[in-house]
Amino acid sequence: MQLFYAPDMDPASGRYALSEEESRHCVRVLRLAPGDSLYLTDGRGTLCRAEVTDVASRRCIVEFRECTEGFGRRDWYLHVAVAPTKNMDRLEWFVEKATEIGIDRITPVVCDRSERRTVKTDRLRRVATGAIKQSLKAYHPIIDEAVPLRELVAAPFDGDSFLAHCEEGLPRRSLKGCLLPGRRSRILIGPEGDFSPEEIALASRSGFVAVSLGESRLRTETAALAAVHSVAFVNEK
Numbered sequence: 001m002q003l004f005y006a007p008d009m010d011p012a013s014g015r016y017a018l019s020e021e022e023s024r025h026c027v028r029v030l031r032l033a034p035g036d037s038l039y040l041t042d043g044r045g046t047l048c049r050a051e052v053t054d055v056a057s058r059r060c061i062v063e064f065r066e067c068t069e070g071f072g073r074r075d076w077y078l079h080v081a082v083a084p085t086k087n088m089d090r091l092e093w094f095v096e097k098a099t100e101i102g103i104d105r106i107t108p109v110v111c112d113r114s115e116r117r118t119v120k121t122d123r124l125r126r127v128a129t130g131a132i133k134q135s136l137k138a139y140h141p142i143i144d145e146a147v148p149l150r151e152l153v154a155a156p157f158d159g160d161s162f163l164a165h166c167e168e169g170l171p172r173r174s175l176k177g178c179l180l181p182g183r184r185s186r187i188l189i190g191p192e193g194d195f196s197p198e199e200i201a202l203a204s205r206s207g208f209v210a211v212s213l214g215e216s217r218l219r220t221e222t223a224a225l226a227a228v229h230s231v232a233f234v235n236e237k
Contacts, residue, residue, distance in 0.1 A: 023060035043140030047071035071138040083191035094221040099131035108146040113193035159184025
């Protein structure tokens with residue numbers, strides 16, 4: 001299956017023109033020709049099979065043949081808020097792998113000990129787009145702009161909220177022991193220097209459950225991905 005991202009597609013129109021970038025990939029890389037089939041997704045759950053009808057180096061026109069709504073819809077929801085890593089390649093790696101496994105929303109969160117406070121979210125969204133195409137998913141995760149931790153913990157959330165920290169002497173529960181299938185979960189992952197005591201106390205007052213991801217001390221992006229995998233594993237059927 002060759003999957004293309006088409007966030008503005010309208011199956012009711014009958015036809016769609018791929019973007020210049022997607023057209024170039026379709027024609028020059030995959031060498032698709034009129035009559036060949038491909039698939040499109042709007043990133044909101046719609047998956048359509050289409051047929052190439054007209055090609056040029058910067059334009060590829062397709063006609064819709066059949067569409068499925070809610071393709072690959074999950075009965076659980078995951079929002080991970082993660083402190084941006086100093087090396088952006090590591091954050092991009094997390095976004096790619098988390099999208100492949102399954103995630104609904106990613107929020108870069110700025111903490112007291114953050115080494116990076118600005119994030120190029122357009123780049124992260126492109127990474128997520130490539131990941132949904134590679135892993136054949138019809139849902140594109142939301143990638144938020146970076147927000148301060150205090151703003152994030154104050155935001156309402158209809159589900160279970162967890163904060164993963166490494167502070168010794170403070171009570172923590174195992175994340176895998178807290179997760180339940182079919183639930184909405186929000187998990188907060190801190191920077192390499194961990195959350196400050198004030199941030200841990202603030203999150204606790206805001207209803208976040210303090211959790212551990214195991215005995216190993218993990219890098220930020222590794223901890224975030226471990227949390228994603230834990231949620232996916234609990235919901236595996």
